[in-house]
Amino acid sequence: MTLSTSPIVEDPRRFTYTLFMSATQSICIIGLGYVGLPLAHAFATAGYAVSGFDISTSRIEELSAGRDGTLELSATQLKEVNIRYSSDPAVIKDADFVILAIPTPIDDQNNPDLTPVIKASQTVGKNLKKGTIVIYESTVYPGVTEELCGKILEEQSGLVCGTDFTLAYSPERINPGDKEHTVTKIVKIVSGQDQRTLDAVAELYGSIIKAGVHRAPSIKVAEMAKAIENAQRDINIAFINEVAMLCGKIGIPTKDVLEAAGTKWNFLRFSPGLVGGHCIGVDPYYLVEKAKQLGMQTHVIAAGRGVNDGIPAYIADSIVEKLGGAKGKRVLVLGLTFKEDIPDTRNSKAQVVVKELIRRGAEVEVHDPFLAPEAIKKLGFVPGSLEQGLFDAILLLVTHTQYREMPLQSFVDATKDGGLIYDLKSILDGRKIEASGKAYLAL
Ligand SMILES: NC(=O)c1ccc[n+]([C@@H]2O[C@H](COP(=O)([O-])OP(=O)(O)OC[C@H]3O[C@@H](n4cnc5c(N)ncnc54)[C@H](O)[C@@H]3O)[C@@H](O)[C@H]2O)c1
Secondary structure (H helix, E strand, O other): OOOOOOOOOOOOOHHHHHHHHOOOOEEEEEOOOOOHHHHHHHHHHOOOEEEEEOOOHHHHHHHHOOOOOOOOOOHHHHHOOOEEEEOOHHHHHHOOEEEEOOOOOEOOOOOEOOHHHHHHHHHHHHOOOOOOEEEEOOOOOOOHHHHHHHHHHHHHHOOOEOOOEEEEEOOOOOOOOOOOOOHHHOOEEEEEOOHHHHHHHHHHHHOOOOOOEEEOOOHHHHHHHHHHHHHHHHHHHHHHHHHHHHHHHHOOOHHHHHHHHOOOOOOOOOOOOOOOOOOOOOHHHHHHHHHHHOOOOOOHHHHHHHHHHOHHHHHHHHHHHHHOOOOOOEEEEEOOOOOOOOOOOOOOHHHHHHHHHHHOOOEEEEEOOOOOHHHHHHOOOEEOOHHHOOEEEEEEOOOOHHHHOOOHHHHHHOEEEEEEEEEOOOOOOHHHHHHOOOEEEEO
């Protein structure tokens, strides 16, 4: 693939840019997870020479064998493109554009853990050639790309940032498991440390993103924009979770309240739930940290996190109260991944609910259509299934399609008379469940 950007002659760095802007473009994606792989596929489909580097040899092996464990790409999609997968960082040396899609988790104290981004930047720095544009896609707080990563790249490469190579930032906005809003259908925010880089990156992404690109005026603006998108969702869900807890105390169904309030044109439609995964439940902590660095305390952002992090314990308490105690109660949890229809269990709050119930004395078994019994055991839980009823309580925590499509009777039949069906997302018919002699509870 050749980009058409013509060199700007008055640019003192024109030699470097002229060289690579007129050559066949090659891209190396660092980190082939939920974000990196679909991106690599999109660029390869458009005809770019794409290589993918990942430190996980098992990930490289499965992709080379035509399998994607994240289920973002089908075997057919993997087969239709030619991507050079490698765990040898030497592939970075060939790239005109290096794109990092590296995890940005939090630690046990909810502080941003930038170790993976730092390590990946060191690897890129050691293998950086002159003239490369290094684009970060990971979600970070403003300043990470330029003030942290840029310096690491300079130290490791011996090159000068802004002259020998330049930095760009373009946050990923995909939604894991969402087959409708895929990478090329979402407007891409692009930013660069100078006008030339911004133009090149806008053109690069513009060539694959059907929804178009938005040019942010600076890297920090783009970093901030991404972080607040997720923080905004977190806060809205926190508000509804608090409303749900209040509805529980009052004794009215949250779903009915939201249905009534939702008839107003400007009522924002959010539903209560567990906020897990590696985006919405994590990114606000990056803003909390940035504020802390600047001597500012976040109130709304931190409060939203506090409410949402407290929901697993609240759910466990509500269930135990309804069951009249937890000791010896046989409970089946349906759904352990962090959201529906994906196999990802990282930072899954359903797991926290299970742990909270076990801590209170319940005997919990777990089923998830995306996890084999062995995988459930590996996570430290006991596998179970509806077929192994009767249970004192069945908890539908993650609404995988398989559960949505099940007849109500399957849940009812596996629950003891007088037992409880807990329907976190209110997808079951509570009145029918109660008519069958079982208790019903939702968030
Ligand atoms: N998952 C999403 O839908 C989503 C959406 C928007 C933004 N994001 C953000 O994108 C970033 C990446 O997320 P993800 O979900 O793709 O993560 P992921 O965990 O699915 O994938 C990351 C990959 O990077 C690899 N890796 C880790 N350290 C490495 C290193 N030093 N060198 C090379 N490879 C390395 C891992 O082995 C893994 O395969 C994060 O900042 C995340 O917040 C994710």
